[in-house]
Amino acid sequence: MTYNIAMFSDFFFPQPGGIESHIYQLSTKLIDRGHKVIIVTHAYKGRTGVRYLTNGLKVYHVPFLVIYRESTMPTVFSFFPIFRNIIIREQIDIVHGHASLSSFCHEAILHARTMGLRTVFTDHSLFGFADAASILTNKLLKFTLSDVDHVICVSHTCKENTVLRASLDPLMVSVIPNAVVAENFRPLSNNPRDGDQIPRGMLAPPPLLGPDDTITIVVISRLFYNKGTDLLIAAIPRILASHPNVRFIIAGSGPKAIDLEQMLERKVLQDRVELLGPVRHEEVRDIMVRGHIYLHPALTEAFGTVIVEAASCGLYVVTTRVGGIPEVLPQHMTTFAKPEEDDLVQATGKAIAALRSNRVRTDRFHDQVRMMYSWTDVARRTERVYDGISGAINEDEFYGYYPGEGWTATRARVRSFALIDRLKRYYGCGIWAGKLFCFCVVIDFLIYVFLELWFPRSNIDIARSWPRKPPAVDVIENNGMSRPRSSGSQRSRMSGRF
Incomplete structure (x- = not known):
């Protein structure tokens, strides 16, 4: 299957860094595999509006206020109208957010779930549990990841850290490392x-x-x-x-x-x-x-x-x-x-x-x-995450099935879009925080209903997509000999965890 994917993060070029390079390289390799990928970030000095990078990669630079280390000021709801416009224009299927300290990432995942889109979050950092900044960041992460479809971490240590910070089911977190060209x-x-x-x-x-x-x-x-x-x-x-x-x-x-x-x-x-x-x-x-x-x-x-x-x-x-x-x-x-x-x-x-x-x-x-290390391999493994959350791979195989766990536990990992189910997940985030999170979700849903009624989708022009590349053929090297890797249903029989 091919997908229309939107990457959201405050951190992107022209600022140098590991997260910025990760987003760019992953996006270009996903395009090589036949997917459509756009990137949404904030405006940088001299970069506002829509830009095209190598390989037909489209970047939206949204003019939002930057407050600290290239992070935008959290607004929670004011980003929703722009977000909805971009999602509809580009016909996005999957929203993929990057970095725990990115306001764009957290808000995009919240709005995407309200709009009924599948979401993925990639964590690139480690945080503690004792200082005030870490406590606030971890609570924000708990809010966002309570309703995310899948989480990717760049190392096993990062996975342990994220699972503890956000109280996640470890089977909903995959480890896909960075790479280099x-x-x-x-x-x-x-x-x-x-x-x-x-x-x-x-x-x-x-x-x-x-x-x-x-x-x-x-x-x-x-x-x-x-x-x-x-x-x-x-x-x-x-x-x-x-x-x-x-x-x-x-x-x-x-x-x-x-x-x-x-x-x-x-x-x-x-x-x-x-x-x-x-x-x-x-x-x-x-x-x-x-x-x-x-x-x-x-x-x-x-x-x-x-x-x-x-x-x-x-x-x-x-x-x-x-x-x-x-x-x-x-x-x-x-x-x-x-x-x-x-x-x-x-x-x-x-x-x-x-x-x-x-x-x-x-x-x-x-x-x-x-x-x-190979970015092609990273893209292939990320694509398998997309297949898993979209239903292209059997749920038991993707999330993992263990005797005694039962069908109900496996199904619980598939996130429902129903508002009542989302509120149940947020309500368990804490005595006071849970109620606050539920209030935010309800407000977000009401804003979405208002936008659908007063700014119907028919008034939004659909953007012309860059011509898609034919899906890449995976190659397995074995003692100097190469053979094509099977795709489709055969790909789904690969090992369940990364």
């Missing part, structure tokens, strides 16, 4: 544009590092507290003091940039630390290939796409053992540290020693990453 993150010796004519698979190993050769450590990150910038600021002077032939390249921007600059001035390290400031995503590869080690001192991370990009570029990765990071790369590509200053300095020293002794074959990383 490996061809865009090739090391110097694996990229024809660098003047190297060595054929793929016959790469010359990188030159051996001597005891006096300079090792460059690369950091590309938003300079925020949760990205471990304070940890980085404390560790850099100690690393440079212990290793005279080491230098840093740091790219990124954020509120912690001033603290980083002040540290460099105080320690007089400007000649050994190069600050590049904000960079575009297409510039990331050219920065990474200048280094030998990628340092990622995050305090919390659901996946960490940037470390996959770094490994694909042939960098040895030093990262903190937090969140879903240990699931991302095999151990021979990484050195892990606790999110503490002493351990991070020690782990970086181990990585430097490993490179100087030439125990790590970073020239093989690119081909290994290329085999591990």
